[in-house]
Amino acid sequence: MKTLKNCRPMGGPATDLHIADGVFVETSPDGAETIDCGGRILIPGxxxxxxxxxxxxxxxxxxxxxxxxxxxxxxxxxxxxxxxxxxxxxxxxxxxxxxxxxxxxxxxxxxxxxxxxxxxxxxxxxxxxxxxxxxxxxxxxxxxxxxxxxxxxxxxxxxxxxxxxxxxxxxxxxxxxxxxxxxxxxxxxxxxxxxxxxxxxxxxxxxxxxxxxxxxxxxxxxxxxxxxxxxxxxxxxxxxxxxxxxxxxxxxxxxxxxxxxxxxxxxxxxxxxxxxxxxxxxxxxxxxxxxxxxxxxxxxxxxxxxxxxxxxxxxxxxxxxxxxxxxxxxxxxxxxMETEGYGLRIGDRADAVLVEGETLAEAVALRAPRKMVLKAGAVTARDGACVVAAP
Amino acid sequence: MKTLKNCRPMGGPATDLHIADGVFVETSPDGAETIDCGGRILIPGxxxxxxxxxxxxxxxxxxxxxxxxxxxxxxxxxxxxxxxxxxxxxxxxxxxxxxxxxxxxxxxxxxxxxxxxxxxxxxxxxxxxxxxxxxxxxxxxxxxxxxxxxxxxxxxxxxxxxxxxxxxxxxxxxxxxxxxxxxxxxxxxxxxxxxxxxxxxxxxxxxxxxxxxxxxxxxxxxxxxxxxxxxxxxxxxxxxxxxxxxxxxxxxxxxxxxxxxxxxxxxxxxxxxxxxxxxxxxxxxxxxxxxxxxxxxxxxxxxxxxxxxxxxxxxxxxxxxxxxxxxxxxxxxxxxMETEGYGLRIGDRADAVLVEGETLAEAVALRAPRKMVLKAGAVTARDGACVVAAP
CATH class of the missing domain: 3.20.20.140 (Metal-dependent hydrolases)
Structure with missing residues (x-):
């Protein structure tokens, strides 16, 4: 359970997004971990x-x-x-x-x-x-x-x-x-x-x-x-x-x-x-x-x-x-790929990426290391490095 | 005055290069600073x-x-x-x-x-x-x-x-x-x-x-x-x-x-x-x-x-x-640009870059942050950051 505080879905206005059981939900679940997104853009995986x-x-x-x-x-x-x-x-x-x-x-x-x-x-x-x-x-x-x-x-x-x-x-x-x-x-x-x-x-x-x-x-x-x-x-x-x-x-x-x-x-x-x-x-x-x-x-x-x-x-x-x-x-x-629940809507699976840039176009032009990557709500990478080490 | 220790000019065998008065010279001048290049490839600027x-x-x-x-x-x-x-x-x-x-x-x-x-x-x-x-x-x-x-x-x-x-x-x-x-x-x-x-x-x-x-x-x-x-x-x-x-x-x-x-x-x-x-x-x-x-x-x-x-x-x-x-x-x-003294030969101006990669082709494919950049023998950037701050 997580709250993504101060993120900008698809470069839109800053908001908080909530995650429970691997999907985006309406409200913050009790005991949710808060992650400060620093106003960064959130895009789906x-x-x-x-x-x-x-x-x-x-x-x-x-x-x-x-x-x-x-x-x-x-x-x-x-x-x-x-x-x-x-x-x-x-x-x-x-x-x-x-x-x-x-x-x-x-x-x-x-x-x-x-x-x-x-x-x-x-x-x-x-x-x-x-x-x-x-x-x-x-x-x-x-x-x-x-x-x-x-x-x-x-x-x-x-x-x-x-x-x-x-x-x-x-x-x-x-x-x-x-x-x-x-x-x-x-x-x-x-x-x-x-x-x-x-x-x-x-x-x-x-x-x-x-x-x-x-x-x-x-x-x-x-x-x-x-x-x-x-x-x-x-x-x-x-x-x-x-x-x-x-x-x-x-x-x-x-x-x-x-x-x-x-x-x-x-x-x-x-x-x-x-x-x-x-x-x-x-x-x-x-x-x-x-x-x-x-x-x-x-x-x-x-x-x-x-x-x-x-x-x-x-x-x-x-x-x-x-x-x-x-x-x-x-x-x-x-x-x-006929992926079910792909996106950033309520009910979608929380596969998402926090990217750098003021706009989506800048995110593409910059290609800066990804701040955070989520797979079904779990953090899989931070600052450009995967949480799992390569063999 | 510098000695670039253990660098590989153009991806060739490891060697030491010496710099004095902004140019590559034959032998290490007295009091030269030694820089360990860690076997990295050196290319001209x-x-x-x-x-x-x-x-x-x-x-x-x-x-x-x-x-x-x-x-x-x-x-x-x-x-x-x-x-x-x-x-x-x-x-x-x-x-x-x-x-x-x-x-x-x-x-x-x-x-x-x-x-x-x-x-x-x-x-x-x-x-x-x-x-x-x-x-x-x-x-x-x-x-x-x-x-x-x-x-x-x-x-x-x-x-x-x-x-x-x-x-x-x-x-x-x-x-x-x-x-x-x-x-x-x-x-x-x-x-x-x-x-x-x-x-x-x-x-x-x-x-x-x-x-x-x-x-x-x-x-x-x-x-x-x-x-x-x-x-x-x-x-x-x-x-x-x-x-x-x-x-x-x-x-x-x-x-x-x-x-x-x-x-x-x-x-x-x-x-x-x-x-x-x-x-x-x-x-x-x-x-x-x-x-x-x-x-x-x-x-x-x-x-x-x-x-x-x-x-x-x-x-x-x-x-x-x-x-x-x-x-x-x-x-x-x-x-x-008709640049005089461009290159890595003795007598050439010490404009050079230490790059990551086993070969020149890998350096291009990787495009990793440059380890060090020299202009007339002076360090102008390290690890991808210029020594001068942008306005």
Missing amino acids: LVEAHTHLDKSLLGMPWYRNEVGPRLIDKITNEREVKVSLGLDPQVQSERQAILSVSHGTTQIRSHVDVDTHHGLAGIEGVMETRDKLKDIVDIEIVAFPQSSMMPRPGTVEMMDQALALGADIVGGIDPCGIERDPKGHLDAVFMLAEKHGKPVDIHLHERDALGGFSMEEIIARTRAHGMQGKVTISHAFCLGMMDRAYVADLQAQLAENRIHIITTAPASAPVPAVKELKAAGILTGSGSDGIRDTWGPYGNADMLERAMFIGQRNNLRRDDEVELALDICTYGGAAI | LVEAHTHLDKSLLGMPWYRNEVGPRLIDKITNEREVKVSLGLDPQVQSERQAILSVSHGTTQIRSHVDVDTHHGLAGIEGVMETRDKLKDIVDIEIVAFPQSSMMPRPGTVEMMDQALALGADIVGGIDPCGIERDPKGHLDAVFMLAEKHGKPVDIHLHERDALGGFSMEEIIARTRAHGMQGKVTISHAFCLGMMDRAYVADLQAQLAENRIHIITTAPASAPVPAVKELKAAGILTGSGSDGIRDTWGPYGNADMLERAMFIGQRNNLRRDDEVELALDICTYGGAAI
Whole structure:
């Protein structure tokens, strides 16, 4: 039981908020601990809706990256290097999840590699972390066929096992570019979703007309399987293509089928235009993608920084625009993850972050260490440090 | 006199470096103070080669940005809002320069507005800051006709006065897009450069063929005035255009005329490809551009973060590629500014930064608070804080 004294929900007027049994309540319960928020802004927990907890090299010696330029170079290199580096998915996912919490993240959707080389080691490792950290962060697991399904016999069966074991979501990857068999790949993804009654989240890096074609096929299967509201497309670089009339048509179909978009707003690739997605009524979330892994050196799991990246990539400068970027990293991701009781209303779960700054836009621009992070009313981080030590 | 014990110049093997009379020397002078660098990497001072010290709103109440989307909206709004906000160019430039030093910057090239509305107030203010902070940072001033020269009679004369007063460089801006008179504008810029014997640094936001046209005109005048090595083009978005054959031709001409490029690597605009610039032999520097001003909320004056942005925008992932991004933020900018004695060799001026990380690429990815910053051998910042307090 806590009273958050003198906080400013979403940058509004200062007020006191009360917490009991992990949720926001109307009045201060007897014996509540009072926390002076010093007039700081309170936002709901940041949502890391697209990352790869099993891949990070955090806490390991520096990995000198000499990998080739193509997507397939990175995939092949990683599959092999994981072994030589002795990467432990449990330890690595714990390290990254704790870093996320230190920056104010309260829930994570992680894609986790499933392939015939490493089997279910990634899934098992991240499941162990999910259980270990359940009091400080919620982790949702996507069974992700990073190395492809169709060209590598046995992967579909392994995906099936991952979902039976406890993965929450069926992943997929470039049906043409990586799988070289869009019909086979997408039929398998939706078959697995139907069999296990689980949602879908597909990586789609394909650009221009190729990505548009694969997106049309995803839309067609969403409709055919009655999976409206249960399908997410991550990256969706094709929505950044030049042919804006075609993009508008695709976006109308995505909205109609309640297909969600997750964008990490990379600076070097075409990206979905977040203001257009909002105007079209498409739920949009964001994530860090890989953090300091064999793919690249960047990333720090800070979703306020990610909101800044979304702002910079989409040329969002006005305060209301920067607030949209933050909304994507909070409410947008939470809606895609179908999080119950997300927000700062009475009855909502007390997952929240005290941030520095006079306004929400300043909080994003500053990205100062988070003063305090709460998960179901319990303090999980203070002054940028998680209460749990990383392994 | 100092000995930097156990430091790793540019991430190489640990060694001791000695400083006397502000420069690196062979052997430890008698009575030298020993500083234990703890095996950290030492790099030369970071170079902020493109910013606007007179515009920042740092330390002022949050400015709610509701400005329109066009370049001219931002220019017009700023010219007027500067008055209503009571922005003091001296105070603001001092605040931003001190923030720069805290992050390891030892030299700054700042464009400073010159217009008929504010006259030389910006130039005078930044000159005062330049003098006040001369022991901790070198500031180079570009007289910058932000509001245009040709459509606003009296501006050319004011630019002339600014250069006579002490501005170091002649600035310019979109000869077509803003000036609407490429011949008139560029003739005036090069006339001023010739009259005052000073270099040129032109903002060129124009895209595609329009920017290419203006660039051709800049190249023609560089050749005609024999100003090879004295002309810089900032932004140069047109070099990010689709027509790579035309860009290759432009880049060959830039190299031939030793015209330099400064890129801030914005995520939302086309950008010069830094690896191509390097291959063409074009000196390349970088900068923060505006920091928390009426144009937008972002920016923190951290040139290690800027190196990361260059890396993200140019898809630089391999270690050698990330090192190129850092090179642009150090040696590249220093070469453009014709800095004498820049570097870590014996005889070089002891402008240097101790950074965290196992490798240079990790230093860029981490962007941890700088352990120590030196200007001519004197400590100017420790643990991310400048030794001089901001006003």
